[in-house]
Amino acid sequence: MKNIEALYSQPHESLFKLASKVKTPAIIYDYQGMKDVVRRIQDDLSLVENAKLNIAVKATHTPHLLGLYASWGLGCDVASIGEYHLAKRAGFKEITTTSPAYKKVDMEEFHREGITIDLDSLSQIELYGVKFPGTEIGLRIRIPLPEELESESTFGRDSRFGIDILNHKLPIILERYGLTVTRLHVHTGQMTPESLIYKAQYLLAIAEEFPDVHTIDYGGGLFHFYIDRIKTRRYLTLLNELILKWQSTHKRVLHTRFEPGGALLAGCGYLITSILSKEYQEFFRSEILTVDSSAWNLAPWHKPQVISLDTDAIETEKFLIAGNTLYEGDFFGKDTNGKMMTFELPKSIDVGANLLFTASGAYTMTNSRLFNRIPLPAEYLLKGEELVKIVRGHGSE
Structure with a gap:
């Protein structure tokens, strides 16, 4: 049996030494780790005929990183004209787009650029049809x-996203404006191997009714999909069997796309980030470490592991970690229901110590805001045993 690697690689040990020397706050991206994830997912998708890996640009707006993904052969999906401009400059050869809604001016630019848009509602189809009758569209399906x-x-x-394919008004609007559906697009939160097969059967049934559909895009949400990579590959093989059977029956070729962001x-x-304050608060029954970055500004839904870069003392204690803004809810690891996450760190950890938060590569910078004008992290690429600073908007130096 082929040896199946885990999806993610451990970073080079130099990361921890180099991280302790950077001016905080900072984000370090592991170049080799990024490349390994792409290689492994592309290998898995090779089990499906005519499947391709794209990236959801919403996960990162750092031009240098987008350029790397484009150079590794990925396409991309964009959610706005602004993301399209980033993707075009990064050099992606294949660009798709889906969004809850587009302005007329957005539709016009995508049309000029030859980008078929995947529309999300009947009113958006109507708006597009009035402007561009007799053209191709995609449908985002709920x-x-x-x-x-x-x-x-x-x-x-x-x-709240996607069209109800059973809505009786849909075929009426499509016929009224002579619109041809060529792509089906879906994204339903985190995907599992089982839900992939359900979605495939659902979308293949829809494709039977639209003779010009040539692509089905299953979106992203692949964290849960990759809990067990062996199982993932087994279900991708099953997906391929479903597609081949469908193609044989309907005498049409279908292309498959996946577009993760966070999983990549x-x-x-x-x-x-560095600790600025360490104080015990009776209400929380915990010491609170306040750092020089902000969960509210960077990672409101982040569930990281945290590592001390300055001490490996054996005796540990659970801490709450707060961001340095005047917002009461600025705590790292706080979920959408308000539940607080504690982090186990050396008991002796104190002001001035540096902390490393894992799982910070995607959405951190695209979510970022400047509440209280807390500086955004500098960005670095770890290449081998060297840190390369990324200059925003201009590649790297």
């Missing part, structure tokens, strides 16, 4: 997942 496939991390019936980059980025 899939009502069965209860056994739903979780807190999926969005099926309760998703989150595990390859590390936030480095």
Whole structure:
């Protein structure tokens, strides 16, 4: 049996030494780790005929990183004209787009650029059809997942995105404006191997009714999909069997796309931040470490592991870690229900110590805001045993 590697690689040991020397806050991206994840997912997708790996640009707006992904053969999906401009400059050969809604001026630019847009609602189809009758569109589909496939991390019936394919008005609007559907697009939160197959069966049934559909895009949300990579590969093989059977029956070729964001980059980025304050607060029954960055500004839904870069003392204690803004809820690891996450660190850790947060590569900078004008992290690329500073908007130096 082929040896199956884990999806993520451990960074070179030099990361921890180099991280302790950077001016904080900073984010360090592991170049080799990024490349390894791409190689492994591309290898897995080779099990599916005509499948391709793209990246959701919403995960990173750092031009240098986007340029790397383009050079490694990925396409991309964009959610706005602004992201399209980034993607075009980065050199992506294949660019798709889906968004909750586009302005007329956005539709016009995508049309001029030859980009087929995947529309999300009947009113958006109507708006596009009035402007560009007789053209091609994609449809973003809302899939009502069965209860056994739903979780807190999926969005099926309760998703605000996507078209109800059974809405009786849809074929009327498509016919009115002579619109041809060529792509089906879906994204339902975190995907599992089981939900992939359900979605595939649902979308293949829809494709039967649209003779010009040539591509099905399954979106991203691949963290749960990759809990067990052996199982992932088994279900991708099953997906391929479904597609081949469908193609044989309908005498048409279908292309498959996946477009993760977090799964590609989150595990390859590390936030480095310094402790500014250490105070016990009775209400929380915990010492609170306040650092020189902000969860509220950077990572409001982040669930990292935290490592002390300055001490490996054996005796540990659980701490809360807060960001340095005047917002009461600025705590790292706080979930959407307000539950606080504690972090186990050396008991002796004190002001001035540097901390490393894992899983900080994706969405951290694209979520960023400047509340209280807290400086955003500098960005670095770890290449071998060297840190290369990324100049925003201009590549690296």
